[in-house]
Amino acid sequence: MTTLKAKLQEDLTTAIKARDELRSSTLRLTLTAITKEEVAGTEARELSDDEVLKVIAKEAKKRREAADAFAQGGRAEQAEREIAEGEVLSGYLPKQLTDDELAAIVAQAVEEAKAAGAEGPRAMGAVMKIVNPKVAGLAEGGRVAALVKKALA
Missing domain, CATH: 1.10.10 (Arc Repressor Mutant, subunit A)
Structure with missing residues (x-):
């Protein structure tokens, strides 16, 4: 069984090979956030899939908030980029409740x-x-x- 982190790494490799800049940069930043979380605290450790999901959710939330801020600041292009990155991350999260x-x-x-x-x-x-x-x-x-x-x- 592949861990969620391993899946993110595989998808990153695929995105790089496909020259998908948006997807590869989003996944790269998310993997960095996961690594940062793994080395936070007194001992480095491997995050569980649930913990990785929390990091992804946090990253997706950051994108939504940034998109709102950019939109309010009249910077539509950056807002669209943040929204697109958020959508990449949403694909890894469980479907939200209605x-x-x-x-x-x-x-x-x-x-x-x-x-x-x-x-x-x-x-x-x-x-x-x-x-x-x-x-x-x-x-x-x-x-x-x-x-x-x-x-x-």
């Missing part, structure tokens, strides 16, 4: 928290504890928090 799927999970978690005696805005932490493991890697934290907040209001 708003409806996420809302259903949140509603169920709110019910669970209520059953445990946590209600209203103060229940935010309790609900997030229930929701986060279920949606890890399938929905962005900010999106989840916003829906939980709305459900508790």
